Every structure is written in structure tokens, then in C-alpha cells.
Amino acid sequence: MAQLSIRSVSKSYGAVQVLDDVSVEVEEGSFVVLLGPSGCGKSTLLHAVAGLNPIDSGTIVIGDRNVTNLPARDRDVAMVFQSYALYPTMTVAQNIAFPLKMRGLDRRTSDEKVAGVARLLQIEPLMSRLPRELSGGQRQRVAIGRALVRDPRLFLFDEPLSNLDAALRTELRAEIKRLHQSIRRTMVYVTHDQTEALTLADKIVVLKAGKIEQTGTPLSLYDDPDNAFVAGFIGTPRMNFLKATVADDGKALLAGEARVDITHLATRLENGRAVTLGIRPEHLDEKDGVTLSLSVDVTERLGSTSYVHGALASGESVVAERREDQPGFGETITLRFQPTRARVFDGEGSRIR
Amino acid sequence: MSTVATASDPTRHFFQPVIVCLTVASVALTLFVIWISLHDLSLMRAGREKFVGLDNYIRFLGDPRAMAALWRTVLFTTLATVIEIALGLAVVLFLDRNFAMKRLVRTLLLVPIIMTPVVVGLTWRFLFDSATGMANYLLSLVGIAQVDWLGSPRIALFAVLIADIWQWTPFVILLVMAALESAPTDPLNAARVDGAREWQVTWYVLLPMLRRALAIVALIRAIDSIKAFDLFYIMTRGGPALSTETLNYYGYIVAFTNFDISYSLAIAIILTIFTNVALLTMYSVLFPKTGDR
Structure with missing residues (x-):
């Protein structure tokens, strides 16, 4: 009770x-x-x-x-x-x-x-x-x-x-x-x-x-x-939100130059629909997966890890965790993430599972 | 602030001369008054005064009119202070922290305080008039016989007291209200959660928090009541049969009716000493050196 x-x-x-x-x-x-x-x-x-x-x-x-x-x-x-x-x-x-x-x-x-x-x-x-x-x-x-x-x-x-x-x-x-x-x-x-x-x-x-x-x-x-x-x-630094559109008969999202596979979602999305892609900073430091290139503004060194603040080609700002290196201002680095780590939200902010 | 900082503070050139002037003036005046009080200066015998030592003070101790006036001063001060504090506090606690028309009420409360004592005294004299006054008319409505408010030696002092309470309770209300507003509300809520009833919240938590403000208001009111003169002058002139003559008023009569300047100043000094002793005692009770605050 x-x-x-x-x-x-x-x-x-x-x-x-x-x-x-x-x-x-x-x-x-x-x-x-x-x-x-x-x-x-x-x-x-x-x-x-x-x-x-x-x-x-x-x-x-x-x-x-x-x-x-x-x-x-x-x-x-x-x-x-x-x-x-x-x-x-x-x-x-x-x-x-x-x-x-x-x-x-x-x-x-x-x-x-x-x-x-x-x-x-x-x-x-x-x-x-x-x-x-x-x-x-x-x-x-x-x-x-x-x-x-x-x-x-x-x-x-x-x-x-x-x-x-x-x-x-x-x-x-x-x-x-x-x-x-x-x-x-x-x-x-x-x-x-x-x-x-x-x-x-x-x-x-x-x-x-x-x-x-x-x-x-x-x-x-x-x-x-x-x-x-x-x-x-919930989560610090907070989750990155990127604008994306549905493509390939609902099998993938296009966010800037990146193509994110969404076949694991149960919901079928129609082509051309505008959605938001959420990805946490700590999931952007993978060995392989979808790539994004980030031009670095600031790197916060916390000792055990670092957080890189920068902008994508689309102009959207992104924070990414970086465990191996600490890129400096003006460098362009490649971020990688697993498509299953991405969270998809509709125009009202509700989760699409 | 350290003493070094004070010594090098250039603003001292402004305030130190002022302090010196004030000190010299008050010390010189006090000494002059004491000096005169040791003579027998009277305007009826100008130029023939001589040194009489403590005669005026000994005369005071043997003067039944002076002793009665002293007792009346004590009675009036005690009653006025206690009633005004109790009444003011009750009103503040009764009115909620945020009641409708608070600003209007606060403005209205200022009216008696701002009013000159002459107007207050005259107004109450009319109200208390035994034949035509509003007070007796209201009493007659509930079947109570006429009261000779200002004509009866047993009642007149209380009539003046009522006027004083009417004029100065709002002052208590305003100050306590301000103290209440600046007091934190979380401890009151904590006490409610801790199981206190509303009267317990007030008694154990709120009143102790207001104690300092209440003590200061009480001191101010006590000092003012000891010095009260104008209401007595307007409403009763010390009468009937000296029944409202306070020590302050008696000193005035001695000086300006009897022209006995030396004795009047002796009375003033005794009143000053008496006031200081009473207030210092009160202060040490209200603000103990050890313990809180």
C-alpha cells in the first residue's frame, strides 16, 4: 500500500x-x-x-x-x-x-x-x-x-x-x-x-x-x-537537439549531412516529416556509427573527460563528450554515434518510439 | 570597524565638532541647572538668592503634593505603556498579515499620531464633557448613568489615559506591524508542521521573534508617557483637586505659577534621575546581556 x-x-x-x-x-x-x-x-x-x-x-x-x-x-x-x-x-x-x-x-x-x-x-x-x-x-x-x-x-x-x-x-x-x-x-x-x-x-x-x-x-x-x-x-550537459526530416520511406532521418537509420522505431513515419533528434553528449564519442563534423568553439577539460562545445555545418550548436583528445578552438572533429542512441521527438516534443 | 580606520576616517572632521558642541552644551546646561537647584532662586525675590545646598531636594521628599505627583506619573506611565503595547499587539495579531485595504488602514492609523496634542486634547475634552459629551450620550444608550469624566478626581486621570491610548496605540500597531512583516514566515509553518496549534505558534515562535521590536516600542512609549504634558495641560490642567497632576506638570506649576525656579529645577532633576533609573532597569530586563540577541 x-x-x-x-x-x-x-x-x-x-x-x-x-x-x-x-x-x-x-x-x-x-x-x-x-x-x-x-x-x-x-x-x-x-x-x-x-x-x-x-x-x-x-x-x-x-x-x-x-x-x-x-x-x-x-x-x-x-x-x-x-x-x-x-x-x-x-x-x-x-x-x-x-x-x-x-x-x-x-x-x-x-x-x-x-x-x-x-x-x-x-x-x-x-x-x-x-x-x-x-x-x-x-x-x-x-x-x-x-x-x-x-x-x-x-x-x-x-x-x-x-x-x-x-x-x-x-x-x-x-x-x-x-x-x-x-x-x-x-x-x-x-x-x-x-x-x-x-x-x-x-x-x-x-x-x-x-x-x-x-x-x-x-x-x-x-x-x-x-x-x-x-x-x-535530466542529464548534464543537456541533450543535444537537432532538426531532422524523415526520408527513405520512413527508414531514416536526415539531419544535416548525417543519415540516421530509424528502422528500430515501432512507429512508421511518413517521408518529409519534420522531427527533432535528441542525442546525449556522452553518446557522441563512439568508435563507429553515424558521423557529424563539429567545428570546435570551446573545450571544457574536467580531468577524467572533456566536453567540446561547437557548431555543426547547419549552424546548430552541439556539446559532445571527448574522452581521448582535447581539440582546440577552430579544429574540426568527427563525432560518431549509434542510431539506437538517438531519441526522436515530434513537433510538440512528444517522444516517437 | 577598527579604531585605526576610525582615526583615519576624514568624515570625523564633520561629526566630531558636532559631538563636541552637543556635549559641551548638555554638560554645561546640566551643571548650570544643578547649580541653580542648589540655590533658592525665585522670581518673586529676584537678586536675593543664596546657596542653600540640598534644601530643595530635602523639601521634595517632604512635599506630599510632589510625592503624589510622582506616584501619579508612575501609575500613568505604567498603565499607558502596558495597555498600549497589549492593545497594539492584539490588533496586529488580529489583523492578518495581508488583509484587504491594508494600505488604507495604515494611512488611517497615522492620523492620531500626526494630530497635534492640542487638537486631540480639545476633542477628547468635548467627548468627555459631562453634560454635552458623546461619551456620556453613548453610555446613556446602554443605560449607564452619567459619568463626570473630567470633573471627578477618581476618574479624570483615566480619562486622560484613554486619550493617550487613542493617540499612541496606532504608533505601537505601525511598528509591530513592520516588525511582523520583516519576520520570516517559514518558522511559523515549521511550528505548524511540528504540531503546534495557532496560539502555540504565536506564543512560542512569533512573539519571541517580535520581542525586540516590542521592547523598543515599550521603551519609546514609556519615555513619552513620563514626559507627557500637553494632554494634561489641555484636558485637565492638573485638576480636579490636583488629581491629574504629574510630576512634570507639577514642575511646570512650581516654575511658572509660583516662580520658584530653583525648586522647579530640583524637581526636573529628580524626574530625570528617576526616569533614567527606571528605563535602565527596564532595558536590562528586556535586553539581557547574556542570552539571545
Whole structure:
């Protein structure tokens, strides 16, 4: 049974539809990431689950309780905010103990639980400090501790790492992953960072303008995107999109000078139809296959690999991974890819399989 | 900023002379006032004053009218500050953060603050007139007998208090409203998720965040109430039977009715010392050195 069911939830602010018939099922113990660009409604959805934002229509079920009309305090969820949202006038220990105090837990049990959480998150030396005396990473640890302390049915994370610097973000990301593996509780995590989504999630829900674009495991979204938006949003550097037309009675695509075999597609395409060909940078460094010639503008050397930015003869810009050499500005190099790696999208951006 | 940076800061040529002038002026005036308060200068006996030491201060301690005025000042200041803060805070919490016509309400709140005390005093004097005033008319509608607002020694001080509350509660509302607007909302939501009821969110999270703003407003209001003069002058002139005479007002009477300048200045100095001690105590309670903020 699902631990969290979001069923046909819609919400609008005036004329702006921020959530449009969104349905998500979250399995017990799983880690689900709501991913999307800013303004896609992902935080609104999370706040709706927490009970901080009323919804216009739809149902939210946590465990076996319909919580749609319950206030936040009765939903038995814990939330970690992007801004940490620590209580500025309370010490770290008082912050972590607050949810227990609100539930009327006696002082001794509360102290024990707080100490346990402090040990788990290694924030014991900070317990008597005030939030403003802590660094960003320490604050977010305390916020996570405050969520952990009362063992809720559901953990909600609202872009918890966005305010941290890159190194700390990687460190805390791994820590959240470890935490999930050790306590195996249901977690819903909102982010606009596809790296966070890919590394943390069991399941990713990609949102755009209040609608679900695709739901799936990280690898299925990466390998088998339903549309050009998901294909472009997931993966760094992003997928290259090239204009192409159908030729040879639907057996091939013409993209510039390249001829791409598409006999593996189940759909038959009519000659002359305009489509978009998507190919990831990391699939452009093969030994054989379809060739494209790229005139190089910039090469980013990352040590283990390099990314070459340049333009095709058609003028379309392309990013390609390069593992063996690092071509310089003005050189023309040959890119090769396997036709089965190419993803084909129609004029509306929907995937053609 | 380090002291080295301050020393080499060329702007000091502008502000340091100002500070020196102000310091000299206030120190010189204070010393002059103290010096006069140690004499028996009276405009009735000009040119015949002599040094009397602490006589004026000893006279104050034995002056029942002065002691009563001091007590009235304490009572008025305490009541005005507490009621204005409590009422202002209640109004702010009652009005939501974003209610309709907020701008209009904010503008209307400025009206009592901007109004000159003379107009406020006269208006309330008319309202409180026992025969023709609106206050008694409204009371009569609900069947309460006439109240002699400004004529009864037991009530007059509270009548002035009501006028003061009417004029200055909006000031509290404006400042607390601004503090509330700049306070982060995420901790409030965090408390709701953590299981707090709305009153608990207010009590445990919101009010502690507003404490500093409230303390500053309370200090400002307390200082103003101690110095209050104009409302008393317009509404009651210290009467009836001295029942609304505050220490500030008594000092004025001593100087400009009795022309006893030295004693009046002694009263002013005592009021100053008293105010400073009270406010420093209040300040140290509201802003403890250790602990938060």
C-alpha cells in the first residue's frame, strides 16, 4: 500500500493554475523526488501535502487516512525547509525538542530522544547554541534533526540543500541518502537540481507548469524520456537537439549531412516529416556509427573527460563528450554515434518510439 | 570597524565638532541647572538668592503634593505603556498579515499620531464633557448613568489615559506591524508542521521573534508617557483637586505659577534621575546581556 497518495490535486492562484490534476503514489519506505524548474508547482505540492497550502480539488491520503482537510499539526509529517526555518530564539536542543514538547512528551523521554538524534547527526557540541551562531550546513543538520526526532509517517524536504555551497551540498546529499538507507522511512524531496534527483531518488516525478511530465526511476527517465522536456531537463550537459526530416520511406532521418537509420522505431513515419533528434553528449564519442563534423568553439577539460562545445555545418550548436583528445578552438572533429542512441521527438516534443 | 580606520576616517572632521558642541552644551546646561537647584532662586525675590545646598531636594521628599505627583506619573506611565503595547499587539495579531485595504488602514492609523496634542486634547475634552459629551450620550444608550469624566478626581486621570491610548496605540500597531512583516514566515509553518496549534505558534515562535521590536516600542512609549504634558495641560490642567497632576506638570506649576525656579529645577532633576533609573532597569530586563540577541 502506498504511504502517500496524491490524487488529482489541482490548485490555482487567481488565473494561474499552479497544480493541474496531479497524481502521485509514494510507496512505503521509498524516496520520491519532485523535480522541475522553478515555478513548476513542486513546492506548492509539497506544502499541500504538509497541510500548509489548501488545495482547490483532489485528495491527499497519508497512510490510510484522508488528510485533505486536516490541519498541518494532525498530519503526522515532518518537514525540512530550504530556509532551515529554525526557531531563532530557541537553542539547538530546544529546536529539536519542540515537536516533542508540542506533543506533550515528558521531559526525560524528550531529552533522551533529542540526545539520540544529536548523536546520529553529530551535532552534540552545538546543542546549547542559537541558530544564528551556526553555519548553513549545521543549521540544515539541526533542521533534519528536528524532523527526525519524532518519527513521523512521512518526511518532506523542500529544497533543503539549495542555500548551501557546492561542497557542503554534495556532503549533505550523501548524508541524506545514508539516512534514508538506515531508517528506511518514506521521504518526499523537492528540488530543481537534477543531479540531486538522480542520486537520491527511487522514483522521480518531473513537473512542468503544474503538470506531471513523466514519473519513473532515475535511469528510466534518463534512458527513456517521454518527451523533449524531460530529455533536456535530466542529464548534464543537456541533450543535444537537432532538426531532422524523415526520408527513405520512413527508414531514416536526415539531419544535416548525417543519415540516421530509424528502422528500430515501432512507429512508421511518413517521408518529409519534420522531427527533432535528441542525442546525449556522452553518446557522441563512439568508435563507429553515424558521423557529424563539429567545428570546435570551446573545450571544457574536467580531468577524467572533456566536453567540446561547437557548431555543426547547419549552424546548430552541439556539446559532445571527448574522452581521448582535447581539440582546440577552430579544429574540426568527427563525432560518431549509434542510431539506437538517438531519441526522436515530434513537433510538440512528444517522444516517437 | 577598527579604531585605526576610525582615526583615519576624514568624515570625523564633520561629526566630531558636532559631538563636541552637543556635549559641551548638555554638560554645561546640566551643571548650570544643578547649580541653580542648589540655590533658592525665585522670581518673586529676584537678586536675593543664596546657596542653600540640598534644601530643595530635602523639601521634595517632604512635599506630599510632589510625592503624589510622582506616584501619579508612575501609575500613568505604567498603565499607558502596558495597555498600549497589549492593545497594539492584539490588533496586529488580529489583523492578518495581508488583509484587504491594508494600505488604507495604515494611512488611517497615522492620523492620531500626526494630530497635534492640542487638537486631540480639545476633542477628547468635548467627548468627555459631562453634560454635552458623546461619551456620556453613548453610555446613556446602554443605560449607564452619567459619568463626570473630567470633573471627578477618581476618574479624570483615566480619562486622560484613554486619550493617550487613542493617540499612541496606532504608533505601537505601525511598528509591530513592520516588525511582523520583516519576520520570516517559514518558522511559523515549521511550528505548524511540528504540531503546534495557532496560539502555540504565536506564543512560542512569533512573539519571541517580535520581542525586540516590542521592547523598543515599550521603551519609546514609556519615555513619552513620563514626559507627557500637553494632554494634561489641555484636558485637565492638573485638576480636579490636583488629581491629574504629574510630576512634570507639577514642575511646570512650581516654575511658572509660583516662580520658584530653583525648586522647579530640583524637581526636573529628580524626574530625570528617576526616569533614567527606571528605563535602565527596564532595558536590562528586556535586553539581557547574556542570552539571545
